[in-house]
Amino acid sequence: MLDNIRIVLVAPRGSGNIGSVARAMKNMGLNDLAIVGHGRTQSFSARAMAAHAREILKDSRRFTTLREAVADCGLVVGTTCRGGLYRDHSRSPRVTAPEIVAAARSGKCALVFGPEDHGLDNEELKHCQALITIPTDPGYPSLNLAQAVTICLYEIFLSTLEKVPAEAIERAPAESVERLFDKMKHSLLEIGYLDSQNPDHILFAFRRIFGRAGLEEKDVRILTGLFRQIEWYANEGWKVIEEKKRKGLKIR
Amino acid sequence: MLDNIRIVLVAPRGSGNIGSVARAMKNMGLNDLAIVGHGRTQSFSARAMAAHAREILKDSRRFTTLREAVADCGLVVGTTCRGGLYRDHSRSPRVTAPEIVAAARSGKCALVFGPEDHGLDNEELKHCQALITIPTDPGYPSLNLAQAVTICLYEIFLSTLEKVPAEAIERAPAESVERLFDKMKHSLLEIGYLDSQNPDHILFAFRRIFGRAGLEEKDVRILTGLFRQIEWYANEGWKVIEEKKRKGLKIR
Numbered sequence: 170m171l172d173n174i175r176i177v178l179v180a181p182r183g184s185g186n187i188g189s190v191a192r193a194m195k196n197m198g199l200n201d202l203a204i205v206g207h208g209r210t211q212s213f214s215a216r217a218m219a220a221h222a223r224e225i226l227k228d229s230r231r232f233t234t235l236r237e238a239v240a241d242c243g244l245v246v247g248t249t250c251r252g253g254l255y256r257d258h259s260r261s262p263r264v265t266a267p268e269i270v271a272a273a274r275s276g277k278c279a280l281v282f283g284p285e286d287h288g289l290d291n292e293e294l295k296h297c298q299a300l301i302t303i304p305t306d307p308g309y310p311s312l313n314l315a316q317a318v319t320i321c322l323y324e325i326f327l328s329t330l331e332k333v334p335a336e337a338i339e340r341a342p343a344e345s346v347e348r349l350f351d352k353m354k355h356s357l358l359e360i361g362y363l364d365s366q367n368p369d370h371i372l373f374a375f376r377r378i379f380g381r382a383g384l385e386e387k388d389v390r391i392l393t394g395l396f397r398q399i400e401w402y403a404n405e406g407w408k409v410i411e412e413k414k415r416k417g418l419k420i421r
Numbered sequence: 422m423l424d425n426i427r428i429v430l431v432a433p434r435g436s437g438n439i440g441s442v443a444r445a446m447k448n449m450g451l452n453d454l455a456i457v458g459h460g461r462t463q464s465f466s467a468r469a470m471a472a473h474a475r476e477i478l479k480d481s482r483r484f485t486t487l488r489e490a491v492a493d494c495g496l497v498v499g500t501t502c503r504g505g506l507y508r509d510h511s512r513s514p515r516v517t518a519p520e521i522v523a524a525a526r527s528g529k530c531a532l533v534f535g536p537e538d539h540g541l542d543n544e545e546l547k548h549c550q551a552l553i554t555i556p557t558d559p560g561y562p563s564l565n566l567a568q569a570v571t572i573c574l575y576e577i578f579l580s581t582l583e584k585v586p587a588e589a590i591e592r593a594p595a596e597s598v599e600r601l602f603d604k605m606k607h608s609l610l611e612i613g614y615l616d617s618q619n620p621d622h623i624l625f626a627f628r629r630i631f632g633r634a635g636l637e638e639k640d641v642r643i644l645t646g647l648f649r650q651i652e653w654y655a656n657e658g659w660k661v662i663e664e665k666k667r668k669g670l671k672i673r
Contacts, residue, residue, distance in 0.1 A: 185437075189565060189568070192561075192564075192565055192568075193564070193565070193568055195558070195560070195561045196557045196558060196561050196562070196563070196564050196568075197557060197558060198557075198558035198560070218565070220563075220565070221561055221563075222561065263579070303575070304575075304578065304579060304582065305448045305449060305450075305578070306447070306448060306449055306450035306578070308447070308450070309444075309447045309448050309473055309474065310448070311448070311472075311473075312444075312445070312448050312571075313441055313444055313445070313470070313472070313567075313571075315565075315568065316441070316444075316445055316448075316567065316568060316571040319564075319565075319568040319571055319572060320571060320572065320575050323555070323556075323572050323575075326556060326557070326558070327515070327556060330556065338633070357647070360650055360651060360654040360658070361650065361654070362646070362647055362650040362651075371643065374639075374640065374643045375643075377640075378631070378634045378636065378640050378644075379630070379634065381633070381634040381635065382630045382631065382633040382634030383633065384630065387626070388626065388629075388630055391623065391626045391627075394614070395609070395614055398612055398613065398614040399612060399614075399651060399654075402612040402613070402654065402655065402658070403654065403658065406612065406654070406655065406658055406659065406662075407658065407659045407662035407663070409613075410658075410659035410662075411659070
């Protein structure tokens with residue numbers, strides 16, 4: 170079940186950090202490492218820091234975008250050390266780890282870490298259905314990347330030792346959910362609900378709600394149907410109105 | 422009280438590790454670092470890995486023996502990743518951290534880590550009144566030094582908090598949510614998304630999703646806004662279409 174948990178490093182700067190992450194993964198029983206963008210997994214310092222976990226570096230996969238890296242994952246959890254807009258629903262690793270373990274019992278999960286210097290940006294956070302912030306001294310909340318990974322994996326590993334009930338729902342793959350959001354954005358722009366200058370702002374609220382809920386495939390179908398109908402109405406609804414007028418029915 | 426907890430590194434090999442330890446200490450609110458024997462606290466890599474915790478390196482103290490390094494400490498806790506003779510009373514960081522914190526309320530404590538390659542030897546263990554072993558995958562129990570320190574300090578830091586921040590959301594009152602569902606039903610009937618014979622069937626799916634997520638007041642406001650806009654469009658959208666037709670704009 171730990172095999173189902175992928176560590177995704179977005180644009181890691183230090184290759185020594187990548188090696189340290191690989192080591193922590195092996196210490197805690199994980200093996201699926203993905204790199205988004207650059208990140209030298211075979212440098213001297215990556216291999217040195219990985220110690221006996223070099224096969225994780227060798228087997229790691231590279232993706233161009235975060236969306237691709239998590240496409241097959243039902244649960245995508247981001248990490249942030251900052252609060253602020255789009256980040257206020259963040260929870261601790263201890264609270265989140267059992268949920269990750271429960272989700273990993275039925276499908277792939279991803280735990281996503283941003284670049285060392287500034288972490289995940291808001292565009293990347295869009296893909297995350299839940300957020301983790303590691304509790305720290307407020308005077309210096311920025312953890313080293315590999316140390317942040319270590320703490321999260323430690324909590325996940327401990328959660329596997331406890332008897333946890335399997336998650337009640339089976340989450341749809343991230344890519345299905347992204348297509349739903351594409352559809353949603355398009356239809357809600359058509360009816361003028363979203364600000365065309367910044368449609369993602371309000372969509373973030375929906376991402377947060379649906380991320381918290383977790384969407385199953387059937388939920389995705391129902392919601393897609395709703396937005397398809399909205400889009401239909403936005404384009405064809407006038408015909409309904411004209412038909413009503415023709416029949417002399419009341420229009421508000 | 423965290424000022425009373427000293428991290429003691431016995432003969433650390435990698436100066437980068439020393440810097441990483443300093444950073445983890447500052448992240449978790451500690452500042453008292455002691456080195457037994459060699460260990461270059463001012464090397465380039467020590468300072469680089471310490472990032473904003475360089476003052477901990479600068480203020481660190483060097484001792485010839487472990488005995489001297491812990492001389493003023495009421496509680497001395499060692500760390501080991503191995504079992505065996507003198508080591509079978511080892512416990513997890515989670516169990517031990519509250520005891521360290523309790524002891525630190527009334528005096529100095531030390532948390533002792535051995536060299537990267539073989540850990541604390543039995544002579545050094547003699548000075549330790551308690552032992553910590555970090556739970557890991559049995560296939561690779563040897564953690565990087567700085568990552569082991571990070572996990573222990575994370576547990577200690579959490580122990581200082583009254584309780585783990587379990588940030589629950591603040592759910593909106595049921596009546597707000599019911600009004601949302603009323604609005605939703607009305608608007609989705611207007612655009613023909615719900616079956617007028619049995620509108621509640623599909624609404625149940627939404628109740629399930631939103632129930633799982635839990636809706637805060639701000640979520641209710643956002644969703645109400647969406648359904649209000651759908652309803653507006655269902656009734657007034659034809660005017661938008663007629664305006665488009667009047668201006669000779671394309672209608673799908």
